[in-house]
Amino acid sequence: MNAPLVRIDNLTKTFVAGAPAAIEALTTQIRAGQVTGLVGPDGAGKTTLMRLIAALLTPSAGRIDVLGLDVTTQGPAIHDTIGYMPQRFGLYEDLTVMENLRLYADLRGLPDGERAATYERLLAFTDLARFTDRLAGALSGGMKQKLGLACAMLRSPKLLLLDEPSVGVDPISRRELWRMVYALIADGVGVVWSTAYLDEAENCAEVIVMNAGRVLYQGDPKAMTAQMAGRVFQAHGAGEERRALLARALADPAVVDGVMQGEAIRLVMAEGCPPPSRETIGAPPQTEIAPAPPRFEDAFVAALGGIPKRALSAPGRRDFSNGSVAPVEAKGLTRRFGDFTAADHITFSIRRGEIFGLLGPNGAGKSTTFKMMCGLLRPSEGEALVDGLDLYKAPSAARAKLGYMAQKFSLYGDLSTRQNLDFFAGAYGLSGARRRDAVAHAIETFDLAPYAKTNAGELPLGYKQRLALSCAIMHEPPVLFLDEPTSGVDPLTRREFWAYINAMVGRGVTVMVTTHFMDEAEYCDRVALIYRGQAIATGTPAELQASVRTPQRPTPTLEDAFIALVEARENGRKEAA
Amino acid sequence: MVWTRLAALIVKELLAAFRDPRGRMALVAPPLIQLFLFAYAATLEVSHVPIGVVNQDWGAQSRQLISRLEHASAFSEVRLYASETEARAAIDRQDVMVVVEIGQDFSRKLAAGETPSILVLLDGRRSNSAQIVNSYVNNIVAQYAAEFGAGRGPPPDSVIVDRSWYNPNREYRNAMVPILIATLPMMTVMMIVGMSVAREQELGTFEQLLVSPLQPIEIVAGKSVPGLIVGLAQCGVISLIVIYGFGIPLLGSALVLSAALTVFLLSIIGVALFVSSLATNQQQAMMGTMVVVMPAMLLSGFSSPVQNMPDWLQPLALANPLTHILVVLRGLFLRDMPAALAAQHIWPMAGMAIVTIIVAAWMFRRKVQ
Numbered sequence: 001m002n003a004p005l006v007r008i009d010n011l012t013k014t015f016v017a018g019a020p021a022a023i024e025a026l027t028t029q030i031r032a033g034q035v036t037g038l039v040g041p042d043g044a045g046k047t048t049l050m051r052l053i054a055a056l057l058t059p060s061a062g063r064i065d066v067l068g069l070d071v072t073t074q075g076p077a078i079h080d081t082i083g084y085m086p087q088r089f090g091l092y093e094d095l096t097v098m099e100n101l102r103l104y105a106d107l108r109g110l111p112d113g114e115r116a117a118t119y120e121r122l123l124a125f126t127d128l129a130r131f132t133d134r135l136a137g138a139l140s141g142g143m144k145q146k147l148g149l150a151c152a153m154l155r156s157p158k159l160l161l162l163d164e165p166s167v168g169v170d171p172i173s174r175r176e177l178w179r180m181v182y183a184l185i186a187d188g189v190g191v192v193w194s195t196a197y198l199d200e201a202e203n204c205a206e207v208i209v210m211n212a213g214r215v216l217y218q219g220d221p222k223a224m225t226a227q228m229a230g231r232v233f234q235a236h237g238a239g240e241e242r243r244a245l246l247a248r249a250l251a252d253p254a255v256v257d258g259v260m261q262g263e264a265i266r267l268v269m270a271e272g273c274p275p276p277s278r279e280t281i282g283a284p285p286q287t288e289i290a291p292a293p294p295r296f297e298d299a300f301v302a303a304l305g306g307i308p309k310r311a312l313s314a315p316g317r318r319d320f321s322n323g324s325v326a327p328v329e330a331k332g333l334t335r336r337f338g339d340f341t342a343a344d345h346i347t348f349s350i351r352r353g354e355i356f357g358l359l360g361p362n363g364a365g366k367s368t369t370f371k372m373m374c375g376l377l378r379p380s381e382g383e384a385l386v387d388g389l390d391l392y393k394a395p396s397a398a399r400a401k402l403g404y405m406a407q408k409f410s411l412y413g414d415l416s417t418r419q420n421l422d423f424f425a426g427a428y429g430l431s432g433a434r435r436r437d438a439v440a441h442a443i444e445t446f447d448l449a450p451y452a453k454t455n456a457g458e459l460p461l462g463y464k465q466r467l468a469l470s471c472a473i474m475h476e477p478p479v480l481f482l483d484e485p486t487s488g489v490d491p492l493t494r495r496e497f498w499a500y501i502n503a504m505v506g507r508g509v510t511v512m513v514t515t516h517f518m519d520e521a522e523y524c525d526r527v528a529l530i531y532r533g534q535a536i537a538t539g540t541p542a543e544l545q546a547s548v549r550t551p552q553r554p555t556p557t558l559e560d561a562f563i564a565l566v567e568a569r570e571n572g573r574k575e576a577a
Numbered sequence: 578m579v580w581t582r583l584a585a586l587i588v589k590e591l592l593a594a595f596r597d598p599r600g601r602m603a604l605v606a607p608p609l610i611q612l613f614l615f616a617y618a619a620t621l622e623v624s625h626v627p628i629g630v631v632n633q634d635w636g637a638q639s640r641q642l643i644s645r646l647e648h649a650s651a652f653s654e655v656r657l658y659a660s661e662t663e664a665r666a667a668i669d670r671q672d673v674m675v676v677v678e679i680g681q682d683f684s685r686k687l688a689a690g691e692t693p694s695i696l697v698l699l700d701g702r703r704s705n706s707a708q709i710v711n712s713y714v715n716n717i718v719a720q721y722a723a724e725f726g727a728g729r730g731p732p733p734d735s736v737i738v739d740r741s742w743y744n745p746n747r748e749y750r751n752a753m754v755p756i757l758i759a760t761l762p763m764m765t766v767m768m769i770v771g772m773s774v775a776r777e778q779e780l781g782t783f784e785q786l787l788v789s790p791l792q793p794i795e796i797v798a799g800k801s802v803p804g805l806i807v808g809l810a811q812c813g814v815i816s817l818i819v820i821y822g823f824g825i826p827l828l829g830s831a832l833v834l835s836a837a838l839t840v841f842l843l844s845i846i847g848v849a850l851f852v853s854s855l856a857t858n859q860q861q862a863m864m865g866t867m868v869v870v871m872p873a874m875l876l877s878g879f880s881s882p883v884q885n886m887p888d889w890l891q892p893l894a895l896a897n898p899l900t901h902i903l904v905v906l907r908g909l910f911l912r913d914m915p916a917a918l919a920a921q922h923i924w925p926m927a928g929m930a931i932v933t934i935i936v937a938a939w940m941f942r943r944k945v946q
Contacts, residue, residue: 374788396790396792400790404784404788406785410784414600422588423589426589428790
């Protein structure tokens, strides 16, 4: 074991007197030369803890020693020896990569003599040397994070605090970030990496699992995962019925967690419960249930007490199962910006009641395609059809058929929940009794009554998600477009969100979703992988995984498939060139 | 359908503007504060200012003249300086802006029936006020000279009698305050309309509107109507304060006033929508609003008459809706401007409103590139 860099003793932080503490009686240590994962749902206290360690907040009680310095009295000395990258790193978007580096070198007082060598080392390390003249605002999400990391590392810190560095970063850039962090810990730097993505926790030597300001678990993530042995199962072969099956299984008190995994569903049983059988979960006869190796996420959700058992009523009331027209169709969609082709003859057709995913790295053209399908960006060539209506020939009629949920929360934060619902009902042409009925139904279905008068901007994250979804489907559209709906959202909120979507799909609603987040892709019936403006692969998640199966990689994950397919394409291009 | 969607948009805009207590304050407090500031602080009248005197004459006449200066209502006190050097220093320090220097032969020359001369030193840095003070001094001196001469010699040839029409007491406030009925709401309307589109773009809610069945022209209407409602409400409140609070009567027709203000506000809303359709965030919208408002004020005849501007600026001034509404407001408050005359200024504003709103709607269509 390495020596501890940070000692935290009985730490409590309260922001408002009388309110529940943001962090309560926390005692832990953070060691050098390893990555410590700080894992927990939204609002668990991860950012507060980071800021306390960075000496940006002072403890209400208890003490923190960072490299032998006390945070309350020796803050400035701590600032000189650590690197901190907040969730939204303060890059100056109107300055170039190099100007940002120089600015932070000035701010951190880097001696002139060391500068040239430091810049060279960091630019090589982050692979940004080719982009020094590019404006920071024009960088992709992954490159921004790398530049943020470079700025945080200017003074060669002994301790690096990274607050959710992988939010908004595609899988390829995410792997690069991890590679960089591993290179750092080899030099003896201690890294704290906070995340709501649980597959990342498995990369850490040690995790601190937090919920509501308390530590649920601390130690080796593998040991936590191992506790779940014998409690995790996969059910294959339910086919079209698998969404309904998942909903039925989750109603069983013995099942603490359940998610879609392509064509299979994954179930986690409560401690001491017998394995699920076709009878207990009501599975169709052809279903096969087999034990599966546990993941960290299974243990995490179980530690949080599993999925809340709340009777979910399906949103909306109309049934679209019997439509005849293809609900969503892209025919040779092309969009050029000058001589750059952002989307190149993209063609797909989504079946009724299907969840279709557009996957791709940042800047690959999936957002361009998605925007053309929503009617937000006019195609240079090709057609975008919703329920048989061309979005650019009959815009108003076609848009009335679709519901749209944007990537970031885009409701009116200074209006109350009910006012938001009223507005969206009206914007979609509902009036009088129909509007009152639709709003009442949304409040009931999504259990929004306790927050009906609260400003939308002040809602807890889970309720924000519910409200955004309920506004998008206020007019009961047959087609729903979701833009990275659960990126940066904790696992419990994400599960709840997808439970609603699954219930709607069960009634024939068609869903198109963009994502670079593999857990979301697992919920899709089919995905199209977009790279350099083209759809390079289309199929079910299982088909994509099968296409990259090799003897060295017998069970590729969807993320492996994503990376392998993109790399194969890239190599093909290089050979052709 | 269309009316439902439009009503929803208008209600939402009004809620967004009024729900937040700070937002409410921002719509009510600044116009009222500005109204009183313009009415009391931004005055061009000169009264109760000190005046400097360097008297090198020992005669009784000079003392009489000084006592007249002392009793003039424009001057609060007479400060006596021993020498011109001292007086210059006082002007330098801005203690006084005018110094009257009476030469040592003043009384002697007057007594001898000759024409004595008086030196008036003015602070050119405050040219406007100094001019006004200068004319007061000239009046007082001329009057004194006339009365002094009345006993002897021939009387002066003629006397100029001046009367100010439409503002008989030449009260500066009567000319200044009515034009605030248009200027202050203009600022508010520019802000709320210009910022509301930019704020939606910044927060991402604008896309949410664009994917709904709302048509671009409906979005334009939904953004315009709340601005018009808030603007007209402000015009109404300020008008009432002007008429009943300041006691400046509305001599013209209230109907013509309302029509002119509505058309004026529509043209301002068009400009605000156009500015905000160019901006991608609130900061840019704010800058754009400033870039438009400052020249609009300068070119409107708000502080200096349009006729005094160079020829090449005149067309710009005529294309400025504020120029026209100021003419109408001054006309309706200071005299009973006939409706036909007002209409000549309402048409250009209506033209501006139609052009800017159509351009703004076209710009919104282009947001879906």
